[in-house]
Amino acid sequence: GQQLNQSPQSMFIQEGEDVSMNCTSSSIFNTWLWYKQDPGEGPVLLIALYKAGELTSNGRLTAQFGITRKDSFLNISASIPSDVGIYFCAGQNYGGSQGNLIFGKGTKLSVKP
Amino acid sequence: DSGVTQTPKHLITATGQRVTLRCSPRSGDLSVYWYQQSLDQGLQFLIQYYNGEERAKGNILERFSAQQFPDLHSELNLSSLELGDSALYFCASSGRDREALGGYTFGSGTRLTVV
Numbered sequence: 001g002q003q004l005n006q007s008p009q010s011m012f013i014q015e016g017e018d019v020s021m022n023c024t025s026s027s028i029f030n031t032w033l034w035y036k037q038d039p040g041e042g043p044v045l046l047i048a049l050y051k052a053g054e055l056t057s058n059g060r061l062t063a064q065f066g067i068t069r070k071d072s073f074l075n076i077s078a079s080i081p082s083d084v085g086i087y088f089c090a091g092q093n094y095g096g097s098q099g100n101l102i103f104g105k106g107t108k109l110s111v112k113p
Numbered sequence: 114d115s116g117v118t119q120t121p122k123h124l125i126t127a128t129g130q131r132v133t134l135r136c137s138p139r140s141g142d143l144s145v146y147w148y149q150q151s152l153d154q155g156l157q158f159l160i161q162y163y164n165g166e167e168r169a170k171g172n173i174l175e176r177f178s179a180q181q182f183p184d185l186h187s188e189l190n191l192s193s194l195e196l197g198d199s200a201l202y203f204c205a206s207s208g209r210d211r212e213a214l215g216g217y218t219f220g221s222g223t224r225l226t227v228v
Contacts, residue, residue, distance in 0.1 A: 033216045042115065042203050042219030043156070088156065090216070100146060100169050101217060105155035 006089050006104030014112050019076040021107040023089030028069035031092040033101065034061075038085045046087075047074070081111050116140065117220035119204050125226045131192040134223045136204030138185055143208070144168070145187040146217055147179055150201040162187055194227045201225075 006023045013019060023032070031050055035043035047058050049065035049072060056063055062075045076083055089104040116139035126132055138145050147159040158171035162181035173179075176194075181187045191198060201224050205217035 031216075035216070040221070042117070042205070042221050044115070044219070045216045048216050092216070100158045100161055100171065102158070103148075103156040 004089055004091055004102055004104035006107055008107055009105070010108040010110070012110045012112065013079055015079060015081060017079055019079055019083070019109060020073060021087060021089075022071060022073040023091075023104045024071040025091055025102075026070070029091030029093055029102075030069075032063070032065050032072035033090045033092065034063050034072070034074045035088045035090060035103075036085050037088065037106070043088055076109075079109075079111050081113055084109055084111050115218050115220060117204060117206050117218050119202075119220035119223050121223060122221065123224050123226075125228060126194060128194055128196060128227055130194050130227075131190065132194065132225065134189040134191070134202050134204075134225075136187045136189070136206075136220060138187070138204075138206030139218050141208070142206035142218070143185065144206060144217075145181055145185070146205045146207070147173075147187070147189050148203040148205065148219075150203060150222070151199075156203070159189070191225070196227050199225055199227045 004025050033048045034046045037043045047063040052069050053067045054065040060077045086106040086108050088106045090101040092101050118137040120135045143164045146161045148156045150156050159173040160179050161169040165181050176192050179189045201222045203219050203222045205219045207217045
């Protein structure tokens with residue numbers, strides 16, 4: 001089945017630093033999404049990308065849909081303590097049994113004040 | 114509040130038992146998805162229902178089953194429970210479009226502990 005490789009697995013950074021994480025796949029996706037999960041909660045959608053090459057921002061977050069459609073990255077600028085959590089990438093294709101989201105294993109972000 | 118309601122929030126049960134997890138999707142959403150999140154396994158897709166019908170199946174064990182009712186709420190039944198079934202179980206829903214893209218809205222999950 002399709003698998004997503006997400007890296008790094010975890011990050012420990014200082015408040016104010018920029019963060020970068022990425023996700024790669026052996027197969028293409030029509031849509032890439034980035035979610036954040038806080039402890040004890042369900043994942044919350046941060047950014048959705050629909051077109052190869054697309055660069056989208058949401059506040060301090062910027063994500064890109066790779067031109068090969070097999071990868072995506074997420075950048076967080078000027079990190080703050082509330083950025084702590086697990087970030088998941090997810091790929092999605094059109095239609096049928098492929099319509100469900102395939103998730104990466106997550107990047108756990110820790111921010112030191 | 115995401116609009117997706119899952120009950121119960123926590124469940125502790127013994128091996129060999131059967132439990133039912135419940136999910137009410139966001140108002141207007143026709144698709145319901147179930148995911149399992151174990152410690153080192155990320156989010157694993159189990160099953161999807163669209164408007165009462167099974168639409169897609171992932172790595173769901175034969176001991177597990179689900180259904181979506183006419184009022185669109187869904188239940189995930191887990192039977193003959195094993196220690197390895199301990200995990201967070203998430204329900205998610207998505208919009209009216211059968212081919213909806215753009216991600217799902219997740220509930221807060223049910224934490225199942227099998228002892």
